[in-house]
Amino acid sequence: MRMLKIGFLCLLSGISFSQQFLPIQYDSSATYNELIVSGNVELSSTSIQNQLFRKLIYGGEISSDQINTSLSKHLPMNRLGVDLNSEVEFRNFKANVFKNSRWGYLIKGGYYAIGGVNYSKDIFGLVFNGNQNYLGTKIDISGSHFSFSSFQKIGFGIIDKKSKSSISLNYINASDNQGAFIQKGTMDLNEDGTLLKLDAKGSYRSTQGSNFNKGIGVGLDIDYRFMIIRNGVKNSTFQFIAKNIGIVNYSSGLQTYQMDSTLTFEGFKLNQLYGDQSIFNDSVSYVDSLHIQESIENKVLFLPVFFQFGKIINEDYSSKWNYFYGIRLYPTLAFTPMIYLGGQWKPNSKVEIGSQASVGGFSRFRMGLYSNFNLSNWAIGIGSQDIIGMISNKGYGQSLLIRLRCKL
Amino acid sequence: MKQLVLVFTLFILLFSSCKKEKTIWNSDWVAPLVNDTLTLDKFVKNGSIISNLGYYELNFTRTLLDLNLTEVVQIPDTSIYQTFTIAFSNFVLNPGTSFVNSVEEHNLNLQDVEIKKIRLSNGNIHVKFENPVNTPVFFKMQLVGVTKNGVPFENTFKAPAGTQLNPGIVEGSIDISGYEMDLTGITGGKFNVLQSLFTVTTDPDGATTSMTNADVTKITATLENLKVDYARGYFGQKIISDTLETTIDFLTKVKSGLVDFGATDLKFKVTNGLKIPAKAIISLIQNKNVITGTDVQLTTSQSDFNFGEAFTIDPAKGAWTTLVESKKEIGFNSSNSSIENYLENLGATQKIGYSIQLNPWGNTSGGWNELFPTSKLKVDVVAKMPLTIGLDGLTLKNTFDFQIKQDKEKSHIVSGGLTLLATNGFPISGALTLELLDENGGVLFTVDGTESIASSITGSTFSKGIQTANSIVHFYFTKEMVAKISQIKKLNVISKFSTPNASLTLNEPIKIPEGAFLGVKIKSDFKIENRY
Numbered sequence: 001m002r003m004l005k006i007g008f009l010c011l012l013s014g015i016s017f018s019q020q021f022l023p024i025q026y027d028s029s030a031t032y033n034e035l036i037v038s039g040n041v042e043l044s045s046t047s048i049q050n051q052l053f054r055k056l057i058y059g060g061e062i063s064s065d066q067i068n069t070s071l072s073k074h075l076p077m078n079r080l081g082v083d084l085n086s087e088v089e090f091r092n093f094k095a096n097v098f099k100n101s102r103w104g105y106l107i108k109g110g111y112y113a114i115g116g117v118n119y120s121k122d123i124f125g126l127v128f129n130g131n132q133n134y135l136g137t138k139i140d141i142s143g144s145h146f147s148f149s150s151f152q153k154i155g156f157g158i159i160d161k162k163s164k165s166s167i168s169l170n171y172i173n174a175s176d177n178q179g180a181f182i183q184k185g186t187m188d189l190n191e192d193g194t195l196l197k198l199d200a201k202g203s204y205r206s207t208q209g210s211n212f213n214k215g216i217g218v219g220l221d222i223d224y225r226f227m228i229i230r231n232g233v234k235n236s237t238f239q240f241i242a243k244n245i246g247i248v249n250y251s252s253g254l255q256t257y258q259m260d261s262t263l264t265f266e267g268f269k270l271n272q273l274y275g276d277q278s279i280f281n282d283s284v285s286y287v288d289s290l291h292i293q294e295s296i297e298n299k300v301l302f303l304p305v306f307f308q309f310g311k312i313i314n315e316d317y318s319s320k321w322n323y324f325y326g327i328r329l330y331p332t333l334a335f336t337p338m339i340y341l342g343g344q345w346k347p348n349s350k351v352e353i354g355s356q357a358s359v360g361g362f363s364r365f366r367m368g369l370y371s372n373f374n375l376s377n378w379a380i381g382i383g384s385q386d387i388i389g390m391i392s393n394k395g396y397g398q399s400l401l402i403r404l405r406c407k408l
Numbered sequence: 409m410k411q412l413v414l415v416f417t418l419f420i421l422l423f424s425s426c427k428k429e430k431t432i433w434n435s436d437w438v439a440p441l442v443n444d445t446l447t448l449d450k451f452v453k454n455g456s457i458i459s460n461l462g463y464y465e466l467n468f469t470r471t472l473l474d475l476n477l478t479e480v481v482q483i484p485d486t487s488i489y490q491t492f493t494i495a496f497s498n499f500v501l502n503p504g505t506s507f508v509n510s511v512e513e514h515n516l517n518l519q520d521v522e523i524k525k526i527r528l529s530n531g532n533i534h535v536k537f538e539n540p541v542n543t544p545v546f547f548k549m550q551l552v553g554v555t556k557n558g559v560p561f562e563n564t565f566k567a568p569a570g571t572q573l574n575p576g577i578v579e580g581s582i583d584i585s586g587y588e589m590d591l592t593g594i595t596g597g598k599f600n601v602l603q604s605l606f607t608v609t610t611d612p613d614g615a616t617t618s619m620t621n622a623d624v625t626k627i628t629a630t631l632e633n634l635k636v637d638y639a640r641g642y643f644g645q646k647i648i649s650d651t652l653e654t655t656i657d658f659l660t661k662v663k664s665g666l667v668d669f670g671a672t673d674l675k676f677k678v679t680n681g682l683k684i685p686a687k688a689i690i691s692l693i694q695n696k697n698v699i700t701g702t703d704v705q706l707t708t709s710q711s712d713f714n715f716g717e718a719f720t721i722d723p724a725k726g727a728w729t730t731l732v733e734s735k736k737e738i739g740f741n742s743s744n745s746s747i748e749n750y751l752e753n754l755g756a757t758q759k760i761g762y763s764i765q766l767n768p769w770g771n772t773s774g775g776w777n778e779l780f781p782t783s784k785l786k787v788d789v790v791a792k793m794p795l796t797i798g799l800d801g802l803t804l805k806n807t808f809d810f811q812i813k814q815d816k817e818k819s820h821i822v823s824g825g826l827t828l829l830a831t832n833g834f835p836i837s838g839a840l841t842l843e844l845l846d847e848n849g850g851v852l853f854t855v856d857g858t859e860s861i862a863s864s865i866t867g868s869t870f871s872k873g874i875q876t877a878n879s880i881v882h883f884y885f886t887k888e889m890v891a892k893i894s895q896i897k898k899l900n901v902i903s904k905f906s907t908p909n910a911s912l913t914l915n916e917p918i919k920i921p922e923g924a925f926l927g928v929k930i931k932s933d934f935k936i937e938n939r940y
Binding site: 055056058059060061062063064067127128129130131132133135189192193194195196265266267268269270273 | 429431432434435437438439440441442808827829928929933936
């Protein structure tokens with residue numbers, strides 16, 4: 001029976017996602033073991049509406065009206081991000097690690113894929129409309145950058161039975177890493193389309209091949225919780241999370257392209273179009289003229305580290321109303337610091353319903369909604385950080401969060 | 409473990425099933441393709457075209473024949489072989505003992521050419537000496553009558569000691585360029601004769617040894633790669649004849665239309681720098697239009713020249729720096745020949761038959777034909793006339809390889825076109841058509857330009873001091889054409905040129921102004937269906 005229960009939870013982990021985005025219920029009295037399965041699928045943008053987003057993800061024909069509508073929503077610089085993860089964590093509060101009665105242990109593992117793009121409005125217009133609309137104007141893509149990585153981890157850590165603070169050391173298997181940065185990038189096509197000027201400095205890197213393991217690494221996850229005592233009364237519990245503090249050595253090599261060139265192209269000479277000296281017989285030299293340097297390097301890169309600090313909800317708090325707030329950031333991604341604030345209503349001991357508002361991250365202002373159901377040894381939470389995005393084409397992303405907690 | 413497999417299976421199914429179909433959108437792209445200016449500057453620089461009173465003139469010279477001295481006098485590689493033996497059964501050789509043979513004559517095989525004197529611009533002698541005695545010997549080779557700046561030719565080699573069975577061998581090569589050779593022999597009255605004298609001396613520092621009448625000392629000298637830059641003698645009655653055939657590539661592209669040349673003047677200039685009398689015959693000048701198949705032979709009516717009849721080429725006069733070439737000109741113009749018809753046939757293949765005989769009357773100079781380093785027998789064709797051309801629908805076709813592979817399941821072109829922006833400074837209009845061909849050359853589609861490139865004569869703008877006309881010509885490729893773009897393997901560019909007058913009522917010969925140019929810019933404009 002116990003194995004069945006674990007198996008069911010593991011199964012759910014395939015369709016459920018990570019824990020840090022749902023408000024944590026802090027149960028200071030817990031002395032039982034816990035199995036937590038959590039998951040998160042998060043797609044969000046500052047400027048791309050769902051009507052376009054869905055077609056990019058699920059397929060379909062994008063009309064020029066949809067493109068132009070979305071283009072009009074764009075700011076000079078925009079963000080777009082994806083965060084997919086699922087994690088299983090077992091917490092043993094009965095064991096005494098290092099014979100210390102306060103220390104239990106945890107074992108966890110999961111899959112993580114996260115990426116973000118910071119891009120200019122002109123890049124969007126160029127990709128989706130082409131350059132015809134830009135005749136006689138300068139397209140500026142400077143400052144755009146992109147980063148994506150996917151990895152799996154399995155870790156072991158120590159947990160403080162009282163505060164539920166924990167620290168774990170994780171083995172990382174990296175399966176993909178890509179990144180690009182355009183330090184300087186302008187493209188200028190004259191009004192009659194006969195003169196192209198390109199000024200670009202940037203780089204792109206990517207893992208190679210289709211093998212599952214492209215690098216190994218080590219990372220540290222920290223979950224530190226503490227309580228504020230005001231007037232001698234335990235008042236609020238705060239949590240600081242730092243995840244994926246670590247590095248990966250991409251031992252199979254990263255294909256790297258670097259470009260730093262200024263190019264003016266007015267077209268080929270007629271005698272370059274035919275005969276032995278034809279450009280069609282000498283394509284390599286024209287690629288070379290862009291001064292793109294290609295190399296394969298073994299590189300050690302940081303994991304996409306995650307930080308969150310905020311007040312969490314204390315499960316044994318007696319009031320029906322509670323609140324939470326905090327700040328969240330991915331410093332290595334195109335993710336601006338996200339500030340969130342929410343409230344929770346607990347009509348009875350089995351149900352919690354909450355809502356939150358957030359600003360920042362990969363998107364702009366968003367409203368979220370969640371609910372938790374506590375059923376004896378089970379706690380099931382489901383929610384979305386972007387409720388508008390879940391129901392409307394006018395939203396700027398989609399978000400689904402699920403967390404299951406089982407007392408064993 | 410089973411649960412783990414299940415988890416991953418569901419996970420993969422979940423994410424792989426997210427993408428139901430391809431994401432598709434259209435984008436419009438413009439890119440410059442060609443930017444060039446066509447001028448006649450290349451021909452101006454090489455002198456083929458000159459400017460006169462603000463207009464271009466043709467000043468074309470092409471060498472048909474360039475016969476130089478090395479082709480008239482050719483000396484084959486020649487070997488000299490000599491041996492030494494003594495009459496005694498045993499002869500003691502003290503150190504420093506010499507024995508000398510007499511001057512030997514060697515005949516150079518020059519057939520009917522009788523050379524008395526030459527100077528070599530290039531050549532060498534490869535020598536090989538074989539010594540049968542068991543002390544080192546010195547071989548001295550002298551070529552009698554061969555001098556350089558008055559110094560006789562002489563070379564000495566040292567061969568190591570040897571035996572009858574294993575002679576001591578020494579080999580070497582001597583550069584003889586710059587040497588003059590008197591080939592009149594010992595008596596001075598012969599020709600083609602080279603004289604040699606060999607001396608063998610035992611090593612003065614060597615040991616005393618003996619030599620028998622069975623010991624044979626061998627000398628081989630081979631004259632190789634001889635080139636002369638001066639020759640005197642009688643050079644025979646050599647006949648040089650050929651039929652030159654040449655193809656003018658540009659004219660192979662002419663498919664139809666008419667050309668009207670203005671006043672034409674074509675000359676054949678024969679220049680003789682050889683002190684040899686000669687007779688020549690130009691048997692025919694003929695061209696063939698590769699499209700119509702029409703052969704046109706040039707005809708003329710002149711008192712001192714006719715096709716197929718011999719004419720005399722006088723020998724040059726003087727010597728060395730005072731050498732004066734003899735010259736003969738045969739002119740073809742509109743009044744004495746069919747030159748206009750000949751040129752207007754636009755024959756891509758040109759055929760010229762000729763024959764030249766040296767010394768047609770035999771050795772009438774007493775063996776005193778002479779060739780100097782600068783001596784040449786040249787035949788040039790020279791055309792000098794105003795570049796005034798009338799074109800009436802002259803149609804050229806250029807074929808280019810073309811290949812674009814498209815996969816409709818990936819991002820691909822769906823429609824578009826090319827736009828040509830022309831600034832024309834030539835008084836020539838051009839209508840352009842593209843033919844899109846399959847791999848067998850069959851025409852799949854024909855795309856006409858939306859308008860012609862206008863003649864400068866109709867223009868109202870000036871650029872670089874030249875009256876110009878600006879034109880924008882579009883070529884539109886429909887979706888049907890683009891759908892079959894993978895089948896297109898070649899592209900014909902068909903250009904139809906005319907020279908309209910200012911009122912556009914008639915095509916007539918028009919002068920090409922100095923500095924005329926055609927500025928061409930081509931850009932592509934394509935709609936791409938993006939798929940991923």
